[in-house]
Amino acid sequence: MAKFLKPYPADRKGKKVVLESTGELQEMACQVRRDVVRMLTMASSGHTGGSLGMADIFTALYFRVMRHNPHGFREGADEDVLFLSNGHIAPVWYSVLARSGYFRLDELESLRKINSYLQGHPASESGLPGIHIASGSLGQGLSAAVGAALGKNIDGDSGDVFCLMGDGECQEGQIWEAAMSASHYGLGNLVGIVDCNNQQIDGEVHDVMNIEPFADKWRAFGWNVLQCDGNDIEDVIAVTEKIRSAEVRTGPSVILAVTVMGKGVPFFEGTMPDNTNWHGTTPSVEQCQEALALLGETSFGDF
Numbered sequence: 001m002a003k004f005l006k007p008y009p010a011d012r013k014g015k016k017v018v019l020e021s022t023g024e025l026q027e028m029a030c031q032v033r034r035d036v037v038r039m040l041t042m043a044s045s046g047h048t049g050g051s052l053g054m055a056d057i058f059t060a061l062y063f064r065v066m067r068h069n070p071h072g073f074r075e076g077a078d079e080d081v082l083f084l085s086n087g088h089i090a091p092v093w094y095s096v097l098a099r100s101g102y103f104r105l106d107e108l109e110s111l112r113k114i115n116s117y118l119q120g121h122p123a124s125e126s127g128l129p130g131i132h133i134a135s136g137s138l139g140q141g142l143s144a145a146v147g148a149a150l151g152k153n154i155d156g157d158s159g160d161v162f163c164l165m166g167d168g169e170c171q172e173g174q175i176w177e178a179a180m181s182a183s184h185y186g187l188g189n190l191v192g193i194v195d196c197n198n199q200q201i202d203g204e205v206h207d208v209m210n211i212e213p214f215a216d217k218w219r220a221f222g223w224n225v226l227q228c229d230g231n232d233i234e235d236v237i238a239v240t241e242k243i244r245s246a247e248v249r250t251g252p253s254v255i256l257a258v259t260v261m262g263k264g265v266p267f268f269e270g271t272m273p274d275n276t277n278w279h280g281t282t283p284s285v286e287q288c289q290e291a292l293a294l295l296g297e298t299s300f301g302d303f
Contacts, residue, residue, distance in 0.1 A: 017063055017099065017100055017101060018063060018064065019063040019064060020064075022233060022234055024063075025059055025060065025063060025064060025233045026233060027298045027299065027300065028059050028063055028099065028298070028300060029055045029056045029059040029233065029264075030264070030295055030296065030298050031099070031298040031300040031301075032055045032058065032059055032092060032095045032096060032099070033052055033055050033264045033265070033295055034292055034295050034298070034302070035091075035094075035095035035098075035099075035108055035303055036048070036051045036052055036055065036091045036092055036095055037052075037265070037283055037288050037291045037292060037295070038108075038288065038292070038302075038303070039091050039094070039095070039108050039109075039111040039118075040091060040111070040282040040283060041282060041283045041284070041285060041287075041288035042109060042111065043111045043112040043113070043282065044282055045112050045120065045282060046088075046090075046091055046111065046112060046120060046280075046282055047088045047089055047091070047279060047280050048262060048268055048278050048279075048280075048281060048282055048283065049197075049199065049261035049262040049268060049270055049278035049279045050086065050088065050089040050092075050166065050195065050197070050199075050261060050279065051089045051090075051091045051092040052092070052261070052262045052263050052264050052265060052268060053195065053197050053230070053231070053259040053260055053261045053262060053263045053270070054089055054092050054164070054195055054230070054259065055092050055095075055263070055264065056230060056231050056232065056233050056236060056259075056263070057164070057193060057195070057230050057236055057257060057259070058092050058093060058095075058096045059096060059233060060233045060236040060237050060240070061082065061096075061162065061236075061240075062096040062097075062099075062100045063096075063100070064237055065080075065236075065237060065240045065241070066079075066080040066082065066160075066162070067079045067080045067159065068080055068082075068100070070100055070101035070102045070129065070130070071101075077155075077157055077159070078157055078158045078159050079159045080159045080160045080161070080162060081132060081145075081148055081152075081159060081160075081161045081162070082161075082162045082163075082164070083132065083133065083135065083141045083142075083144050083145045083148070083161070083162070083163045083164070084122055084135055084141060084164050085135055085138065085139070085140065085141020085142055085145075085163055085164060085165045085166075085169060086135075086138060086141070086164065086165055086166035086169050086195065087121035087122050087134075087135035087136035087141070088120070088121060088136060088280070089166075089195075090118070090119070090120065090121055090122050091111060093122065093130075094108060094111065094118050095108065097128075097129070097130040097131075098303070099300065100130075102128075102129040102130040103117070103128065103129055103130075105301075105303040106303055108303045109303065120136075121134065121135060121136030122134060122135050122136070132144075132148075138166070138168075138169040138172055139169055139172025139173070139174040139175050140174060141163055141164070141165060142163050142165060142174070142175055142178035142179065142182075142192065143174060143177070143178040143181075144163075145161050145162075145163035145178075145190060145192075146178050146181050146182045146185075146187065146190065148161045149161040149182070149187040149189050149190040149252075150185055150187060152189055153185075153187065153189060159189070160189045160190070160191055160244065161187075161189060161190050161191070162191050162192075162193060163190070163191070163192050163193070164192075164193050164194075164195065165192060165193070165194045165195065166194070166195050166197075166200070167194055167195060167196045167197065167198060167200075167205050167211065167214070168199070168200030168201075168205050168208065168209075170194065170211050170214070171205075171208070171209040171211060176217075176221065179192075179218065179221040179222075179223065179252075180221055180222075182222075182223070182251075182252040183221055183222030183223060183251055183252060184222075186250055186251055187251065187252045188248075188249025188250055188251055188252065188253075189249070190252040190253070191240065191243055191252070191253050191254070191255065192223070192252065192253070192254035192255070193230075193254070193255045193257055194254060194255070194256050194257060195230065195257060195259055196214075196230070196256050196257060196258045196259065197258075197259045197260060197261040197270055198270075199261045199270045199279060200279065201279045201280055214256065215227070215256060218254050218256075222251055222252075223251065223252050223253060223254045224243070224251060224252070224253040224254070225253075225254055225256065226239050226242065226243065226253060226254070226255050226256070227239075227255070227256045227257075227258070228255055228256075228257050228258070229257070229258055230257030230258055230259035231258075231259050231260060231263050236255075236257065239255055240255070243255075261278065261279070262278050264294075264295060265291040265294055265295065266294070267287070267290075267291075268283075268291070
């Protein structure tokens with residue numbers, strides 16, 4: 001029977017990691033992808049494509065951009081908060097949380113197992129450090145982020161709220177209700193990041209339910225719209241810093257981050273013909289070994 005490890009007690013959490021160089025960040029993103037591939041192979045269940053595609057964004061946020069404290073994230077006044085609305089890509093979030101010092105690396109082995117803290121979608125009731133709400137019913141995360149951003153404004157808290165979403169998820173009406181609320185309340189401390197990979201479980205986003213003109217829709221709802229290459233860590237950092245360096249932030253901002261589903265492992269990548277099935281398919285042991293060989297070892301070590 002597998003042994004499941006509890007997260008660090010409050011007084012023994014790991015040390016927060018800040019990576020200063022682009023090379024270190026890229027190496028960490030590579031390690032995060034290695035974690036994701038291993039976790040999903042061991043679980044034989046989960047979502048490969050989106051988890052790999054978002055590794056660069058999560059790495060940029062947790063190891064450079066965000067002000068966050070693994071030692072007391074729930075009490076973190078004047079710190080940043082992240083909500084993952086497209087909760088099915090939880091493996092990439094679990095990896096960066098563990099490597100940021102929120103809980104032990106060897107906990108990653110328990111993904112999707114009974115009694116594990118690492119459920120298939122993030123679950124706040126599990127007590128896992130770093131998770132504020134359960135998520136996975138698509139479209140709901142932005143509403144929670146709006147509430148958190150509004151609360152920070154009321155409290156005079158200087159922290160920002162980040163909400164990660166999928167482009168297919170933006171077919172949901174609740175996204176746009178939340179977007180309207182954020183603009184109405186002038187939430188300059190709210191930053192949405194949309195994973196624009198044009199892939200969802202039933203095919204390409206524009207075929208399932210076209211969301212274009214996407215940027216214009218956000219602008220019409222009163223958001224400041226920026227775009228970046230979501231698989232370029234320097235670009236992700238530059239666009240977030242542009243938002244945060246503004247003298248006055250009168251309304252919410254959204255970053256449309258173009259990514260490749262399965263990025264980092266060519267035979268998982270969504271740009272390959274007929275590869276949309278990697279949305280919710282996991283690697284075989286052989287594919288895992290091949291993927292790890294392609295990703296190469298990193299100095300951050302295995303879990």
